[in-house]
Amino acid sequence: MTTMVSRSESLIDLDSRHVAHNYSPLPVVAASADGAWITDVESRRYLDCLAAYSAVNFGHRHPEIIAAAHAQLDAVTLVSRAFHSDRLAPFCAALADLCGKDMVLPMNSGAEAVESGIKVARKWGLDVRGIEDSNIVVAQNNFHGRTTTIISFSDDETARRGFGPYTPGFRSVPFGDADALARAVDDRTVAVLLEPIQGEAGIIVPPDDYLPRVRALCTARGILMIADEIQSGLARTGATFACDHWDVVPDIYLLGKALGGGVVPLSAVVADRDVLDVLHPGEHGSTFGGNPLAAAVGSTVVDILRRGDYQRRATDLGDHLHARLRSLIGRGVIAVRGKGLWAGVDIDPVHGTGKQVSLRLAQRGVLVKDTHGSTLRFAPPLVITADEIDWAIARFTDVLSETA
Ligand SMILES: Cc1ncc(COP(=O)(O)O)c(C=O)c1O
Numbered sequence: 001m002t003t004m005v006s007r008s009e010s011l012i013d014l015d016s017r018h019v020a021h022n023y024s025p026l027p028v029v030a031a032s033a034d035g036a037w038i039t040d041v042e043s044r045r046y047l048d049c050l051a052a053y054s055a056v057n058f059g060h061r062h063p064e065i066i067a068a069a070h071a072q073l074d075a076v077t078l079v080s081r082a083f084h085s086d087r088l089a090p091f092c093a094a095l096a097d098l099c100g101k102d103m104v105l106p107m108n109s110g111a112e113a114v115e116s117g118i119k120v121a122r123k124w125g126l127d128v129r130g131i132e133d134s135n136i137v138v139a140q141n142n143f144h145g146r147t148t149t150i151i152s153f154s155d156d157e158t159a160r161r162g163f164g165p166y167t168p169g170f171r172s173v174p175f176g177d178a179d180a181l182a183r184a185v186d187d188r189t190v191a192v193l194l195e196p197i198q199g200e201a202g203i204i205v206p207p208d209d210y211l212p213r214v215r216a217l218c219t220a221r222g223i224l225m226i227a228d229e230i231q232s233g234l235a236r237t238g239a240t241f242a243c244d245h246w247d248v249v250p251d252i253y254l255l256g257k258a259l260g261g262g263v264v265p266l267s268a269v270v271a272d273r274d275v276l277d278v279l280h281p282g283e284h285g286s287t288f289g290g291n292p293l294a295a296a297v298g299s300t301v302v303d304i305l306r307r308g309d310y311q312r313r314a315t316d317l318g319d320h321l322h323a324r325l326r327s328l329i330g331r332g333v334i335a336v337r338g339k340g341l342w343a344g345v346d347i348d349p350v351h352g353t354g355k356q357v358s359l360r361l362a363q364r365g366v367l368v369k370d371t372h373g374s375t376l377r378f379a380p381p382l383v384i385t386a387d388e389i390d391w392a393i394a395r396f397t398d399v400l401s402e403t404a
Helices: 007-018 063-073 088-099 110-129 148-152 178-184 210-221 242-246 292-307 309-326 354-363 386-402
Strands: 030-034 037-040 045-048 103-107 135-139 170-173 189-194 224-228 252-255 267-271 333-338 343-347 369-372 375-378
Touching (some): 063 292, 088 103, 088 267, 088 292, 103 110, 103 292, 110 148, 110 224, 110 252, 189 210, 210 224, 210 242, 292 309, 309 333, 309 343, 309 386, 354 386
Parallel strands (some): 189 224, 224 252
Antiparallel strands (some): 030 037, 037 045, 103 267, 252 267, 343 375, 369 375
């Protein structure tokens, strides 16, 4: 007897044999996507409530971004930084202006932006402050990426175990505790590196006085405040930057994900001249960093952000999403956190792990992902409508009542 193998099954099988097993994806094989919707190889449609971990903030294949990418594909895509391109400087000028800063160091992945930010802070510490053997204070339960240096200051044993020796020079304090942070800063500290809202930890919003106190401490101690806005930034929370909610301006913004419009990897370290000017030719670089294709896409993203529509959508629809999720507290949901269209939802473990609930939701056409344990992350593309949010919540309610 022969069994019929679906196209999804055969592709997932091929994946298991040839793709490194560093992820545990849901069994959904995307073939196309548009706005907030993904279509799989069997033509099933799914409402995307993850948005590629916020890299697709403006929706899949945003027409303006795709048009800019197409036009640039027909012009020039890569020259390396050995030459100038007519795209890079305008992009960096526009992004610096959006951030209220002077300069941009363009890179590719988020982790590269974090690595670059760390290098800049250490070099600034040495050149400007004369600090050798410096340290950087970070927050517990942080997530800043996957490189050897970054996992050196992670508390996630799965991310760390087996990858040592680790990079020294980091000290970790509880997130949200400004007093602990103040105690950790010493004469060798050059920077504080934080996610303003912790994403992978479960969308943890700090107390309202936290970021203003971190800002004041950094200013008083003459050290750099580095905000990793790679997931929280670029309209996700209802503001251009999550720091804006507390009127805090860091010394360095680390940006990525949505900066590439869901089209190309594009990340950036953004700071004033007195900080980024510590880099000289040969001290840092990347062959693809700031390539013309990425710069054209990034310029379009900055134009879109300037208009403010997505920040407003994230605020209004975020209120709707949070109200709908909160209505499920006591009916399978224990707690809801977050800002804008970004919600961490703790599920009563009797309904299964976050992964199991994500699977059941995928079977009903809603794509979400667990952050860890029994916390789900809802972070749809900001083009989602109120009706689509209601549709997802109805399916979520079904899943919770079926497993009660
Ligand atoms: C806050 C934060 N920083 C850095 C990163 C790393 O970005 P990338 O996966 O592009 O290296 C992530 C990715 O999830 C993130 O959420």
